[in-house]
Amino acid sequence: xxxxxxxxxxxxxxxxxxxxxxxxxxxxxxxxxxxxxxxxxxxxxxxxxxxxxxxxxxxxxxxxxxxxxxxxxxxxxxxxxxxxxxxxxxxxxxxxxxxxxxxxxxxxxxxxxxxxxxxxxxxxxxxxxxxxxxxxxxxxxxxxxxxxxxxxxxxxxxxxxxxxxxxxxxxxxxxxxxxxxxxxxxx
Amino acid sequence: xxxxxxxxxxxxxxxxxxxxxxxxxxxxxxxxxxxxxxxxxxxxxxxxxxxxxxxxxxxxxxxxxxxxxxxxxxxxxxxxxxxxxxxxxxxxxxxxxxxxxxxxxxxxxxxxxxxxxxxxxxxxxxxxxxxxxxxxxxxxxxxxxxxxxxxxxxxxxxxxxxxxxxxxxxxxxxxxxxxxxxxxxxxxxxxxxxxxxxxxxxxxxxxxxxxxxxxxxxxxxxxxxxxxxxxxxxxxxxxxxxxxxxxxxxxxxxxxxxxxxxxxxxxxxxxxxxxxxxxxxxxxxxxxxxxxxxxxxxxx
Numbered sequence: 001x002x003x004x005x006x007x008x009x010x011x012x013x014x015x016x017x018x019x020x021x022x023x024x025x026x027x028x029x030x031x032x033x034x035x036x037x038x039x040x041x042x043x044x045x046x047x048x049x050x051x052x053x054x055x056x057x058x059x060x061x062x063x064x065x066x067x068x069x070x071x072x073x074x075x076x077x078x079x080x081x082x083x084x085x086x087x088x089x090x091x092x093x094x095x096x097x098x099x100x101x102x103x104x105x106x107x108x109x110x111x112x113x114x115x116x117x118x119x120x121x122x123x124x125x126x127x128x129x130x131x132x133x134x135x136x137x138x139x140x141x142x143x144x145x146x147x148x149x150x151x152x153x154x155x156x157x158x159x160x161x162x163x164x165x166x167x168x169x170x171x172x173x174x175x176x177x178x179x180x181x182x183x184x185x186x187x
Numbered sequence: 188x189x190x191x192x193x194x195x196x197x198x199x200x201x202x203x204x205x206x207x208x209x210x211x212x213x214x215x216x217x218x219x220x221x222x223x224x225x226x227x228x229x230x231x232x233x234x235x236x237x238x239x240x241x242x243x244x245x246x247x248x249x250x251x252x253x254x255x256x257x258x259x260x261x262x263x264x265x266x267x268x269x270x271x272x273x274x275x276x277x278x279x280x281x282x283x284x285x286x287x288x289x290x291x292x293x294x295x296x297x298x299x300x301x302x303x304x305x306x307x308x309x310x311x312x313x314x315x316x317x318x319x320x321x322x323x324x325x326x327x328x329x330x331x332x333x334x335x336x337x338x339x340x341x342x343x344x345x346x347x348x349x350x351x352x353x354x355x356x357x358x359x360x361x362x363x364x365x366x367x368x369x370x371x372x373x374x375x376x377x378x379x380x381x382x383x384x385x386x387x388x389x390x391x392x393x394x395x396x397x398x399x400x401x402x403x404x405x406x407x408x409x410x411x412x413x414x415x416x417x418x419x420x421x422x423x424x425x426x427x428x429x430x431x432x433x434x435x436x437x438x439x440x441x442x443x444x445x446x447x448x449x450x451x452x453x454x455x456x457x458x459x460x461x462x463x464x465x466x467x468x469x470x471x472x473x474x475x476x477x478x479x480x481x482x483x484x485x486x487x
Binding site for chain 2: 040041043044072074075076077078080081094097098101109111112114115116117119120123127128129130131132135138142151154155158159160161162166168169170171173174177178180
């Protein structure tokens, strides 16, 4: 890995961690920018996919970990599909989010993080993503409880809001997976 | 019955009372909520065609777009649990939701390709059953021919655009899509049902996916462009194969003065073309009432 040659500095450390997490060979990138040309969230993002790759290569950790991009990326897979070198930018973005959370810095898009956390908290408890529970948690975290009131009412009238969550037996297994209790079962 | 069970005979069984073509079915978490009409129409169409969808017993969430975003282990373990159940059931797994399909298929791909690197505690999966998106499952071979012959009423040449979105097709290494930039399965299905399938450049554009809640402005921009392009392509409706695409598009963030473009699940149009009586109930669940464009083509 090209960037790992500078392993003594922060650039190498961040790049190696990210490279390992994302299982993608960032050195293959030759900055053709096809990723950014097709990026779904290009208009909303502060930096573009090719810049994320470059910043990681150069060890600009604050630039990527503090970016809006890592929280706006929707995982649409357009960049990865079109990359001539199979640089897995969506997987890289997953790894960068993990690093950003581990760094303890506030995310540039707190609502996106609140959404993911609300979703996973409900799945951990109920085994499935009960929509109403998820939205309640999300609204509690972000405020604006009545923002989507009209939409909620319209969906309610059409029978698309289920009040009670289904309770699969497997929810206990799901919780154990979240809590890593299954970890010792296999070598 | 408007459609004879196709597979009862086609699969060489002498019995005509039970279907002989069975698959496991993973409804996904939106199936009893915002995506309820997708689930209902998928089940009704398959039943009428003689395809038995056996709901995967005790299925749980696949993790969707959130698990892998925050937690690598859970991102793999959640879909793996369902793959493990499907393997025990012994039948190929058919999935209507694009996101569920992609996560399940990604997990199967990951576990098949690199068994040594799978973390301890991930439920086992040896790859003995395959994962299919419902769209891909219906778009070729016997199911497509069954649809064609069952679509007696047709769609009266309703002009539509096929919208595949992202995760039914991308990335091709995971989905197995033969052409991820220009997929054709939904085109074939809609043609077989009697629609006028319009060509357009936004087949695989992204709707904004799970930014619905955190960044509705981004989703509105993306869906506004998609709706506008559908109109310019001469379509009166957009056809989808994903509950999240449906949700985002059905909210219709249109430019001022643009007419609404109703959204259909492809299974709903199949049910309408087959004249299934339950179809009316599905359509009442849409935010944008699709009945006027249907009535204009003589479909009620």
